[in-house]
Amino acid sequence: MIDKQILKILERDARTSPSDIAVMLGKTEDEVRESIKNMEANGIIRRYKTVIDWEKAGREQVFAFIDVRVTPSRGVGFDDVAKRIYNFPEVHSVYLVSGDYDLRVVVGGKTMHEVAFFVAEKLATLENVLSTRTSFLLKKYKDDGDVFVETETDNRLAVTP
């Protein structure tokens, strides 16, 4: 059974315990455990991860958004070339998009040189790739719903009617 309320709670905080979720939703702990187990089993919950500000943690990292124009292959369309690309560990995301380019690829590396090298060596040389356009990420404001710059603080008066 798909329980979207449980999913939303876990999406916000994956560490929320089944007993807490049970109280929040007015269900029994067993119901919640069962539901989570099912959703894990059928791949609705893929895995649990942590949102990290790597910059704050001191890790040097460079990201680039690479738009790729490709010729789709007969029979497999874009899937084949997408797979060739997404299997590289440097590649963080690959999307098929509408517009002038076909694939939007996000690539990460330790240095700008490393990312540029990956594009020139691995991406541009792929048989079906016609052209690429690279934009380096300069500052991350918001990622996947999380704001990475200053956040608003609670500035309410402590006691109000």
Added chain:
Amino acid sequence: MKPISRVVQSTPPSGIRRFFDIVSQMDDVISLGVGEPDFATPWRAREACIYSLERGQTHYTSNYGMLELRQAISAYLRRQEGLEYNPENQILITVGVSEGMDLAMRAILNPGDEVIVPEPSFVAYKPCVSFAGGVPVVIPSYMDTGFTVTPEQVEAAVTDKTKAILISYPCNPTGAVASKDTLQRIVDIACKYDLYIISDEIYDRLTYEGKHVCIPTLTGAYERTILLNGFSKTYAMTGWRIGYAAGLPEIIEAMMKVHQYTMMCAPVMAQVAALEAIRNGESDSNEMIEQYNQRRRVIVKGLNDAGLKCLMPGGAFYAFPSIKETGLSSDEFSERLLFEEKVAVVPGGAFGECGEGHIRCSYATSMDKINLAVERIARFVSRL
């Protein structure tokens, strides 16, 4: 110098104020004392306001408020409650429900007229009646009736001076909602004695079980009800101070007359933000309500587990547990809890005599803080 107004002088300052002064001098307090959402106003409303300022939309609006906003409210009331209010002359934009309440009292009361006020309830009701020259007649409610007054109590309080009855569900501070049947019977009494009904429904959307009962939808209520509502709670817009009143044209016109000479109009930039909120803020609002609902269950369980008997509130964002078994007064309990465990709550006595023996705990705060606060409360209670 001659003394100030007798009415003002005899009105005690809000019981909340004293607490605020203590709390504001302490660090690291977890506050369950806040009567407003912890969410900031949805960005779309703030952004709409910024844009309007950039365009120089900085002038007076109609005394009734922006027509577009009144039209949006009229459409909302039709959609939500099936009610018909003409945006031209049946809706007045006020500076929060607080002003709406004041206008309603001043529009209908003559000196000495009585207004029936159920308690525990919002701190401003009684002063509003008195400032308008009226006499508040309190009817108490207690935990055994789920903090709703009974139709019998209402009828018993009616005298030949009674002009109006004030209704406010979901209730601040108890979170109580009243059943449709109870409310209809109260409306019947208002009809029988020809009383106005002033219904403060600011927490209407924060109703967690079943559908909110909007008073003017009840049989016989529409003609005699002044419906007060606003944007503070539904759209987390407390500081913007935008409310509205809806009722028969002659009542709204009377309220507008007072508003016209005292307020002129509600601030235009806040009206612009409210317009964006009511047009496009539904999903933002629903998201907040869903979270309040989850916190509600967590705090009520936590308080009961801590040994403070607490009903499951049907609306608003307050839990109102009993502290009678601790043997402390609500003032003592709140003060000691603050000094010993740094958790701020509001003593129930601030909301009327019958609120004594309870504390108001707002769950308009993050889940982490609620959990921490409940833990501290449990520790405090176990020490007593």
